[in-house]
Amino acid sequence: MIRLEKVTKTFSKGTIDEKTAINGLSLHVRKGDFITVIGSNGAGKTTFLNLISGTFRPDDGVIFIDGSDVTHLPEHKRARYLGRIFQDPLMGTASSMTIEENLAMADLRGSPRGLKWGVTKALREHYRHTLSILELGLETRLKDTVSLLSGGQRQSMTLLMVTLSLPKLLLLDEHTAALDPKTAQKVMDLTKKIVEKNNLTTIMVTHNMQQAIRYGNRMIMLHEGGIQFDIEGEEKSALTVEGVVRRFGAELKDEALLV
Amino acid sequence: MISFGLLRTIPISLEQGLAYGLVALGIVITFRILAFPDLTVDGSFPLGAAVVSRLIMEGVSPIYGIIMAVLCGFLAGCCTGFLNTKLKINSLLAGILMMTMLYSVNLRIMGRSNIQLLTVNTILTPLENLDVNRFIPIITFFFITVFAVKFLTDMFFNTQLGFAMRATGDNEQMIRTLGVNTDHMTILGIGISNAFVALSGALVAQDQGFSDVGMGIGMIVAGLASIIIGEALFGKRTVRRMTLAAIVGSIMYKLIISLGLRLGLAPTDLKMATGVMVILALGIPALKKEKEGKLHLRGV
Numbered sequence: 190m191i192r193l194e195k196v197t198k199t200f201s202k203g204t205i206d207e208k209t210a211i212n213g214l215s216l217h218v219r220k221g222d223f224i225t226v227i228g229s230n231g232a233g234k235t236t237f238l239n240l241i242s243g244t245f246r247p248d249d250g251v252i253f254i255d256g257s258d259v260t261h262l263p264e265h266k267r268a269r270y271l272g273r274i275f276q277d278p279l280m281g282t283a284s285s286m287t288i289e290e291n292l293a294m295a296d297l298r299g300s301p302r303g304l305k306w307g308v309t310k311a312l313r314e315h316y317r318h319t320l321s322i323l324e325l326g327l328e329t330r331l332k333d334t335v336s337l338l339s340g341g342q343r344q345s346m347t348l349l350m351v352t353l354s355l356p357k358l359l360l361l362d363e364h365t366a367a368l369d370p371k372t373a374q375k376v377m378d379l380t381k382k383i384v385e386k387n388n389l390t391t392i393m394v395t396h397n398m399q400q401a402i403r404y405g406n407r408m409i410m411l412h413e414g415g416i417q418f419d420i421e422g423e424e425k426s427a428l429t430v431e432g433v434v435r436r437f438g439a440e441l442k443d444e445a446l447l448v
Numbered sequence: 449m450i451s452f453g454l455l456r457t458i459p460i461s462l463e464q465g466l467a468y469g470l471v472a473l474g475i476v477i478t479f480r481i482l483a484f485p486d487l488t489v490d491g492s493f494p495l496g497a498a499v500v501s502r503l504i505m506e507g508v509s510p511i512y513g514i515i516m517a518v519l520c521g522f523l524a525g526c527c528t529g530f531l532n533t534k535l536k537i538n539s540l541l542a543g544i545l546m547m548t549m550l551y552s553v554n555l556r557i558m559g560r561s562n563i564q565l566l567t568v569n570t571i572l573t574p575l576e577n578l579d580v581n582r583f584i585p586i587i588t589f590f591f592i593t594v595f596a597v598k599f600l601t602d603m604f605f606n607t608q609l610g611f612a613m614r615a616t617g618d619n620e621q622m623i624r625t626l627g628v629n630t631d632h633m634t635i636l637g638i639g640i641s642n643a644f645v646a647l648s649g650a651l652v653a654q655d656q657g658f659s660d661v662g663m664g665i666g667m668i669v670a671g672l673a674s675i676i677i678g679e680a681l682f683g684k685r686t687v688r689r690m691t692l693a694a695i696v697g698s699i700m701y702k703l704i705i706s707l708g709l710r711l712g713l714a715p716t717d718l719k720m721a722t723g724v725m726v727i728l729a730l731g732i733p734a735l736k737k738e739k740e741g742k743l744h745l746r747g748v
Contacts, residue, residue: 242625264624264625265624265625265627265628265629265630266627268624268625268626268627268628269627271625272625273625275621279619280619280621280622281622282619282622283614283615283618283619283622283623284618284619285614285618286611286614286615286618290611290614293608293611294611294612294615294623294626295626297608297626297627298626298627299626299627300627302607302608302609302611302612302628303607303608303609304604304607304608304609305607305608306606306607306608307606307607307608307610307611308606334685
């Protein structure tokens with residue numbers, strides 16, 4: 190489904206600040222995988238996601254999505270394959286635009302946009318129905334601008350926007366880290382529901398070890414730009430926070446990860 | 449005495465406010481919707497005037513001249529967008545470069561520094577020959593033109609493409625991950641904006657009866673002042689409100705200026721007065737420590 194082969198990315202090459210963020214990383218993501226990714230600060234988690242989504246290109250290596258080479262495809266052309274949710278709830282939606290306008294934009298992920306009306310009556314009904322799944326009352330606020338919503342509401346809406354036109358791969362970039370614990374739990378429950386219902390192939394980067402262990406069928410740990418471990422199935426479900434710390438404590442200098 | 453003078457300024461302010469309202473509409477697209485501080489305007493306004501004047505002098509019909517002026521303005525705006533998005537030149541500098549280069553272009557087009565149009569037929573000539581007070585048909589003409597452009601703009605920003613353009617100014621990262629080429633949106637938006645500005649230049653030249661290479665100086669600041677005044681009245685919650693604010697603001701601005709002149713402000717001090725107006729409007733919220741200033745801009 191998604192294959193990374195010996196991908197390398199170095200920043201500020203040839204300067205004193207040279208930093209190899211991803212170093213010869215290979216990974217095969219199968220259809221339906223829900224992979225959680227952990228790693229301390231600087232391990233390359235964000236670079237890893239940016240390479241998959243095409244924010245920048247690797248110096249070396251190739252990336253395949255569904256058998257086609259997307260290594261040199263710019264970000265906006267990969268959009269039809271990928272859905273991405275960021276840590277900052279403000280990043281997933283356009284705040285000066287209304288709820289229905291945001292949904293309509295997500296509805297057209299990766300397709301050409303023309304001079305047809307952005308929101309029609311039929312679409313509005315469709316969005317009203319879709320929004321009611323969130324149980325946040327947003328279905329009655331279609332014409333409110335998104336700036337009026339809370340962080341949790343915005344993040345839930347972003348999740349819903351992903352499902353309007355299903356991507357082949359969903360990238361979650363610490364998408365609950367900026368929310369308060371209660372809201373984070375709600376958004377995580379919603380994530381699980383949406384991923385399972387649509388059988389979405391998902392990669393979730395997280396700073397929260399418990400989250401990484403509890404969700405998904407597969408877990409990888411990044412360290413110094415490479416994959417430190419990659420476990421799945423029963424071995425993964427048997428994991429405990431203490432177990433991981435015992436085995437990899439030396440690399441997990443990041444305290445936040447252990448909370 | 450004074451009240452009679454005041455009354456007389458109203459039709460003139462309406463006429464000019466509407467004619468320059470197209471500039472304010474253009475600036476709404478760049479500064480407000482795309483959050484792109486485009487300074488091309490000071491060059492594309494006289495560009496529109498230059499193109500239409502030269503073509504009319506060459507015996508071309510005014511309508512065709514206006515169409516060409518609009519096209520030239522569109523291309524000038526696209527160039528600024530290209531400099532910024534493809535050549536990665538800072539947005540302000542890209543506009544300044546285009547504005548400066550257009551000065552030469554405008555002189556080339558006109559062949560001299562100004563062209564006088566009083567003795568030739570313009571698009572307004574048939575209206576001026578009507579047997580009524582000149583203001584009635586002229587103001588009607590500008591009213592219809594400006595509001596037609598406003599409604600087309602409102603419609604455009606409610607289409608799929610318009611949504612993508614608004615999102616480009618609001619949250620570039622987000623709309624890119626949804627598959628929109630934001631560079632193209634920026635180039636197209638600045639092009640449309642400058643097409644409006646050039647249309648304004650082309651109409652103003654025919655209205656005042658001449659075009660001058662220096663007629664665009666301070667156009668940005670005047671346009672911004674108009675928008676700020678309009679937004680104080682209508683807010684900027686929706687595109688429809690923003691475009692209405694631009695037009696009404698432009699009329700109010702001309703009204704304030706002509707009042708100022710009547711009350712003894714020297715014409716030479718107009719640009720200073722306009723600048724101070726904008727500085728106050730932008731600066732006071734900052735002094736009051738409001739969360740954000742009035743302008744949120746990309747690429748600066």
